[in-house]
Amino acid sequence: QQQVKQSPQSLIVQKGGISIINCAYENTAFDYFPWYQQFPGKGPALLIAIRPDVSEKKEGRFTISFNKSAKQFSLHIMDSQPGDSATYFCAARITSGTYKYIFGTGTRLKVLA
Amino acid sequence: DAGITQSPRYKITETGRQVTLMCHQTWSHSYMFWYRQDLGHGLRLIYYSAAADITDKGEVPDGYVVSRSKTENFPLTLESATRSQTSVYFCASRDSPSNQPQHFGDGTRLSIL
Numbered sequence: 001q002q003q004v005k006q007s008p009q010s011l012i013v014q015k016g017g018i019s020i021i022n023c024a025y026e027n028t029a030f031d032y033f034p035w036y037q038q039f040p041g042k043g044p045a046l047l048i049a050i051r052p053d054v055s056e057k058k059e060g061r062f063t064i065s066f067n068k069s070a071k072q073f074s075l076h077i078m079d080s081q082p083g084d085s086a087t088y089f090c091a092a093r094i095t096s097g098t099y100k101y102i103f104g105t106g107t108r109l110k111v112l113a
Numbered sequence: 114d115a116g117i118t119q120s121p122r123y124k125i126t127e128t129g130r131q132v133t134l135m136c137h138q139t140w141s142h143s144y145m146f147w148y149r150q151d152l153g154h155g156l157r158l159i160y161y162s163a164a165a166d167i168t169d170k171g172e173v174p175d176g177y178v179v180s181r182s183k184t185e186n187f188p189l190t191l192e193s194a195t196r197s198q199t200s201v202y203f204c205a206s207r208d209s210p211s212n213q214p215q216h217f218g219d220g221t222r223l224s225i226l
Contacts, residue, residue, distance in 0.1 A: 006155070034214065043203050043217030044156070089155060100171070101215065103148075103156040 003027075004092050006104030013111050019077040021107045023090035026071065030092035034101075035064065035075050038087045047088070048075070080111045116140075119204050119218035126194055127226050134189045134221045136204030142216075143209040145187040147171075147179065149200040150220070156203065162187055194225045 006023045013019045023033075034049035050057045050064040050073065057064045063076040077084055090104040117138040126132050136145065147159040158171030160179040168179050176198060178190045187206075191198055201222050205215040 009153075032212070036217075041219065043205075043219045045217065046214045049214070100146075100158060100161065105153055105155040 004090060004102050004104045006090050006107060008107060009105070010108045011110070013080045013109065015080065015082060015111055015113055017080050017111075019075075019080045019084065019109055019111070021075045021088055021090070021109070022072065023074065023092075023104050024070075024072045025092050025102075027092075028071070029095050030102075031095040032093040032099075033064070033066065033073050034091050034093070035062075036089040036091065036103075038089065038106075044089055077109075080109075082111045082113045085109055085111050117204060117206050117216055117218040119202075119221050121221060122219070123222050125224045125226065128194055128196060130194050132191045132194055132223070134191075134202055134204075134223070136187045136189070136218060138185055138187075138204075138206040138216075140206060140208070140216075141184055142206035143184070144207040145181065146205040146207075146215065147177070147187070147189045148203045148205065149173065149198075150203060151200050159189065159202075191223075196225050199223060199225045 004025045035047045036044035037047040038044040048059050048062050050066050052068050061078045066073045088107045091101045094100050120135045143164050146161045148156040150156050157173050159177050162168045162181045165184050181187050201220045203220045204218045207213050207215045
């Protein structure tokens with residue numbers, strides 16, 4: 001079964017600290033790995049994404065690190081801010097057909113002021 | 114305003130009743146999706162549609178019915194609601210090229226008593 005395992009389930013970080021969320025997958029039929037950010041009462045919104053031929057992608061304070069051999073990828077939020085408090089989902093896109101996504105179970109991040 | 118809208122935002126109903134959740138997008142995206150979001154499970158795909166009159170099952174389709182007579186609308190119907198279908202439901206859409214991101218609505222919180 002295609003799965004994406006996400007950890008931790010919840011995370012508390014001090015303002016200015018680094019938040020790290022990890023995901024791992026087993027199936028190799030994935031070709032695109034996005035991260036979504038979701039605020040309470042809102043739908044998930046695309047935050048940043050990476051393809052497996054790249055080991056790292058950075059956009060502002062958000063960085064994805066990708067380890068193809070280990071089948072793992074992680075989101076790093078540098079200089080975490082209270083406004084980053086949200087739920088984060090990793091996902092993996094299936095490389096065929098409708099290109100459906102498999103989502104991780106989510107990480108609830110709280111950044112303390 | 115352009116975007117994807119879901120209605121109603123909140124719904125309470127009783128077991129055995131039929132309930133329909135609406136999804137409307139103004140982008141004319143080819144693909145539309147229905148997910149349910151439950152704690153510990155993340156987002157799970159219920160049904161998806163590649164175009165008008167083309168629908169297919171996702172990961173958890175049992176107890177749900179969809180239709181897509183028009184490109185912009187993708188209603189989800191629970192024919193006989195059960196308590197296990199209490200959840201937050203998200204609709205999403207994506208343009209035809211596979212490298213386009215999914216855009217989510219703000220969800221419908223459904224409670225079945």
